[in-house]
Amino acid sequence: MSADSLRIALVGNPNCGKTALFNLLTGGRQKVANYAGVTIERKEGRFVAPSGRVLQILDLPGAYSFDAVSPDERITRDVLEGNYPGEAPPDLIVCVADATNLRLHLRFVLEVKRLGRPVVLALNMMDAARRRGITVDVPELSRRLGLPVVETIAVRRGGAQALIGQVDGDVPPAAAAQPDDPASRADLHAQVRALLAATVVMPRATDRLDDALDRWTLHPVFGLAILAVVMFLVFQAVYSIGKPMTDAIGDGFGWLGSHLAAWLPAGPLQGLVTDGLCGGLGTVLGFLPEILVLFLFILTLEESGYLPRAAFLLDRLMVSVGLTGRSFIPLLSSFACAIPGIMGTRSITDPRDRLATILVAPLMTCSARLPVYALLIGAFIPAHRVAGVFNLQGLVLFALYAAGIAGAMLVGWVMKRLRRDQGEHALLMELPSYRLPKARDVAIGLYERGMIFLKRLTGVILALTVLMWALSSFPAPPAGASGPAINYSIAGYLGHGFAHLFKPIGFNWQMSLALIPAFAARETAVAALATVYAVGGEGALGPALSSHIPLASALSLLVWFAYAPQCMSTLAVIKRETDSWRNVAISFSYMFVLAYAASFLTYQIASALA
Amino acid sequence: MRLSDLPKGSPAVVDRVDDAHAGDPIAQRLRDLGFVDGEPVRVVACGPLGADPLLIQIGSTRFALRRGEAARVHLKAEAA
Numbered sequence: 001m002s003a004d005s006l007r008i009a010l011v012g013n014p015n016c017g018k019t020a021l022f023n024l025l026t027g028g029r030q031k032v033a034n035y036a037g038v039t040i041e042r043k044e045g046r047f048v049a050p051s052g053r054v055l056q057i058l059d060l061p062g063a064y065s066f067d068a069v070s071p072d073e074r075i076t077r078d079v080l081e082g083n084y085p086g087e088a089p090p091d092l093i094v095c096v097a098d099a100t101n102l103r104l105h106l107r108f109v110l111e112v113k114r115l116g117r118p119v120v121l122a123l124n125m126m127d128a129a130r131r132r133g134i135t136v137d138v139p140e141l142s143r144r145l146g147l148p149v150v151e152t153i154a155v156r157r158g159g160a161q162a163l164i165g166q167v168d169g170d171v172p173p174a175a176a177a178q179p180d181d182p183a184s185r186a187d188l189h190a191q192v193r194a195l196l197a198a199t200v201v202m203p204r205a206t207d208r209l210d211d212a213l214d215r216w217t218l219h220p221v222f223g224l225a226i227l228a229v230v231m232f233l234v235f236q237a238v239y240s241i242g243k244p245m246t247d248a249i250g251d252g253f254g255w256l257g258s259h260l261a262a263w264l265p266a267g268p269l270q271g272l273v274t275d276g277l278c279g280g281l282g283t284v285l286g287f288l289p290e291i292l293v294l295f296l297f298i299l300t301l302e303e304s305g306y307l308p309r310a311a312f313l314l315d316r317l318m319v320s321v322g323l324t325g326r327s328f329i330p331l332l333s334s335f336a337c338a339i340p341g342i343m344g345t346r347s348i349t350d351p352r353d354r355l356a357t358i359l360v361a362p363l364m365t366c367s368a369r370l371p372v373y374a375l376l377i378g379a380f381i382p383a384h385r386v387a388g389v390f391n392l393q394g395l396v397l398f399a400l401y402a403a404g405i406a407g408a409m410l411v412g413w414v415m416k417r418l419r420r421d422q423g424e425h426a427l428l429m430e431l432p433s434y435r436l437p438k439a440r441d442v443a444i445g446l447y448e449r450g451m452i453f454l455k456r457l458t459g460v461i462l463a464l465t466v467l468m469w470a471l472s473s474f475p476a477p478p479a480g481a482s483g484p485a486i487n488y489s490i491a492g493y494l495g496h497g498f499a500h501l502f503k504p505i506g507f508n509w510q511m512s513l514a515l516i517p518a519f520a521a522r523e524t525a526v527a528a529l530a531t532v533y534a535v536g537g538e539g540a541l542g543p544a545l546s547s548h549i550p551l552a553s554a555l556s557l558l559v560w561f562a563y564a565p566q567c568m569s570t571l572a573v574i575k576r577e578t579d580s581w582r583n584v585a586i587s588f589s590y591m592f593v594l595a596y597a598a599s600f601l602t603y604q605i606a607s608a609l610a
Numbered sequence: 611m612r613l614s615d616l617p618k619g620s621p622a623v624v625d626r627v628d629d630a631h632a633g634d635p636i637a638q639r640l641r642d643l644g645f646v647d648g649e650p651v652r653v654v655a656c657g658p659l660g661a662d663p664l665l666i667q668i669g670s671t672r673f674a675l676r677r678g679e680a681a682r683v684h685l686k687a688e689a690a
Binding site: 189313 | 630635636638639640641642643644646649654655656657658659660662663665667669670671672673674675676678679
């Protein structure tokens, strides 16, 4: 250890306010990465103490114990023991405990102490403890534990002064390391009880406010109603705030492209800049507003403590299709866009449940499918009244949403049967106290999500978008060619080739060709169909389609879009979040098979009935 | 009596946690979370479908346990 730099590891139970404390200490000076080979976040920050000493703070994953049943707890243990490859052991461990929940958290403090390294205990959430009349005899607790103990309030400015003063001073001596065996482990609870009896006065085991709120939010009827209202508001916000911004970004790049086109000589370079780069950037950055709005709500719900309540209400339902209660919010987000949905699965701690959720998330009907649905339904489905009340077009749209959900349930159920790991995976979920979310913590979380998307995904997606553009543009049509240019391109050849593959499900070569750019972004299928049928303006496209495409083929195409492996941005995010090409391959293959089978049935049945 | 059979709201005391199979990690986790001999517990709420999962108050903490998880926790006879 050098004299002017100190490596500090922050550890604690989940929900101890550790990350809020980390944010308070380091502010925006954080580096977020992943531990090698796993998708568990490694967060490190720097802080300059009043003495001028640089403190490097590592925010380790939350842990209940060192039994290490979960991968993130194993990382926490290995780093603290100095056994994690490439990670130097910390000079000082700051163990964070929630002062209102010491019965649970002190046990972990004792486990950390047994490692035989210098430890400081931070009693966090002292404001909540005082409000509830909980008193802690800090000097006595410190004496009995043999550790320095400081009080912190992570959600208040200056709430870490005592901790800063402590870690800026001399490193406290380490307790003697103790062997980790079942007998001494069982003894930890007895030690906790003795500590609590001697140092903590707790007038009431629970917070009255939590009790009152939980009576409503967990009620079998009102709880579900509250959940429905919350979700309704989130979706309203995504469509009324996020969607216009997404459209504005797309239009902005379109405008930029058309102006750049005026400056550039006509030719491949102009096409690359206007259609490839500007079009691609418009598509990719267009995801950002919806992602940020969704995560604003998800982070707020997470910080407030409501998210585990939602998981509690829906766990049974999700388990019946091979998922978990915690899958619900990511899946719901996927109705806006699968990308934030898949990124949101980080709140699922169990790796198997998380992967299952990631694999079914793209089946939720995302907002990018709507333009395609709207075009095809408008062109092919008459606006009849059914049973006097329902509009047939609306019914078909509803059926497509339902088909996505039914498909996800089916896939979840099949995965549950097929997977190698048939063991019982626990829910065992703590429902923390309700808290008012802090703007700083939400803002930092939002910034991190936004940067993950921009830094690590934009490049991949943009490259693929440009590739799709190149496929659709080269080679240029020969002189005197009469058909649309895309017909002569590589995509045109591929489209003719794919037409054989897609003939059994009723697609002609024009439809097969439109699937190629649609792989970059579904909504471009509309523009691609307009190009191959050489119609100007989307208004004329509907009638043109209905005169060229039989109804059975159109229905088949609708079903195809409900299940098909799209878009490539989703596949890129699956690669990014699971760090595995195998999962991308599984995801692509099963959706292709599902889409092909469903479209085949739709086409054959519709043709037979026609 | 098992924790999964405890009626909502009635107080009880933990006796022990049984392994469902050898080296059961869920049972070990329950013990780590404080489901140990002599600890008072209470069922606070039940999920809306099939009364599953259960919300358990133990000490100052609330845990959601599925019925299969709660069935591992045995309660003291006199408290039931």
